[in-house]
Amino acid sequence: MATETLTLGKALNTGLRRALENDPKVIIMGEDVGKLGGVFRITDGLQKDFGDQRVIDTPLAESGIIGTAVGLAIRGYRPICEIQFDGFVYPAYDQIVSQVAKMHYRSGGRLSIPMVIRIPYGGGIGAVEHHSESPEAYFAHTAGLKVVTCANPQDAYVMIQQAIASDDPIVFLEPKRRYWEKGQVDLDAPLSEAYPLHSARVVRPGTDVTVLAYGPMVRTCLEAATAAAEDGRELEVIDLRSLSPLDLTAAYESVQRTGRAVVVHEAPSNIGLGAELAARITEKCFYSLESPVLRVTGFDTPYPAARVEEEYLPDLDRVLDAVDRTFGW
């Protein structure tokens, strides 16, 4: 078993490299992905090794990146599009929701768009406006798109390859504040068996409260669980990994045991993923619940100036506060 310690960013880079090696139809396209290796260096070295026909620096035009990738996909390619930052995906939003998402349906299944749209998302890096957004709900709301996000290097390495291999268009959200965090990566990990792309995973077992998180918040919730354990409370943390479709089998089973659930995400709460999760858990686990499903989220404001993002983003204290409140009912 070839296991290496990699950052999440390097794990993605390695996964992309594998995909380019394994399938000549895989191409990467985006702004600055070539010589620069992307502003986060996720495509570092790939143009050098695979050439500028396969790792393509595109004109500065997001609608163009996604729209031309649709055509390339129809032509048999498997484009991986990099959007430089979350807040810059909106010029491409029309192509993604009106075209990418609906092509398969509109063509009666005759066309498929095996495209991966990689977006570094979320806050916590002290950036200026438009660089820290969590747009997942916009995409998860759109039928025809799948939306996934990774929380650790192993998943980053495996999930990016699974997403590329998938025939569905996939919005692949990368938790940018976790790019530099290291973990063990099994480079021979099987892509299909152990953890299929659209499966959730219990990342810390516990008995008292079920905590649902994804992407950048998984680590925050694991830290909260460690802190809670010192106070004698065992949190079960579930990493959803796939936001559309949702895999809630483990969550239902967990909530039926714990009787309590807290959903944590960085995106604003209003009409967000937390609402969907709370509704589904309430429907399925109504008789097991000791308290309402609570949400810990960003606020319903535009992403604020960097110097107050610490207060905006859910942190360990806010998660623990919600956990406490579930015991107050």
Place this chain on the structure above:
Amino acid sequence: MAKGDPGGTTRSRRAAPRSKKGAAGDPELVQLLTPDGERIESHTSPDGTEYRVDFTDEEYRGLYRDLVLVRKLDAEATALQRQGELGLWASLLGQEAAQVGSGRALRAQDMAFPTYREHGVLYCRGIDPIMPLGLFRGVDQGGWDPNEFKFNMYTIVIGAQTLHATGYAMGITMDGKTGTDDGEAAIAYFGDGATSQGDVNEAFVWASVFNAPLVFFCQNNQYAISEPLERQTRVPLYQRAAGFGFPGVRVDGNDVLASYAVTRTALDNARHGQGPSLIEAYTYRMGAHTTSDDPTRYRIASEVEAWQAKDPITRVKAFLEKQQIADAAFFAEVDEQARRESVHLRERVLDMPNPEPVTMFDHVYPNGSPLLDEQRAQFTRYMESFEGSAH
């Protein structure tokens, strides 16, 4: 025009300006001051437009002062970022002439729509240079009043502001504020990379069909982060204008006089009801794209050196010296002012406090919202719960 210049200088009569072609190998480039500091009296474009400036000595000195101050303040901001006082900085190094030239060509009634790099234009609009530093420090979103200064907020999403400028300019026409010498005009700033965006191309279409009093001012600094111009276009950018139905001109963006002249002409045409035009200010970004960028990955030192020889400030200085418009005392005084202002800027940046966290709920809606009021109240209670605790 630039700030008044107290220091009087004695000088002899200037040599009669010589007429010259534009930069070697590039007859398309409007130039009024060569890299060696030679004045070119006027430039006539193929369409017959004549570009010239007629400045007093004091005005020439004022332009020099602007260039030096703007460069110094920019350098100070870069240094502040390196010391962790700013999260990011987008430097204008190398683009001072394009910005000061166009910025000084604006009349009080004209409205500017900048990107995130237009610190020189901002300075010319009379805005306190501390203002954009709040945005880059992460304590606010940029602090000036766009209506007061006729300078809109910085726009980070590439190209979006060109449509805003077009709409604003359409409004000028609707308000009947064109067709006279004191008519209004708008100017939209953007980069070479931005010309690839749908928004910019849509702005071209709209401005053209509505004959909007607007100047599209593209600073072609040769790169969009790492991508060279060839990744955005195969024709000189100014030529694109023809396809949309309005004039385009390429100016030496390192020449403050030419930048001034073409912008003043384009704005005046716009305010007189002659519609939009595109200016391509041909220049070079001497520094990194932003402080988080590493330009050694994508460009070579010799290219930077070649552009260094075309520096926008040294050529004005050479001209002022040659024509004896300014003496050593003047240059020393400008340097001293720049030093003072940058020290002052630094002190004020260090004093910029973090905002109160609860202010993040302000200004989401003009008249508030019940949802947000509730959230603000919850947040306040939550923060108060820490008071007196270990936190």
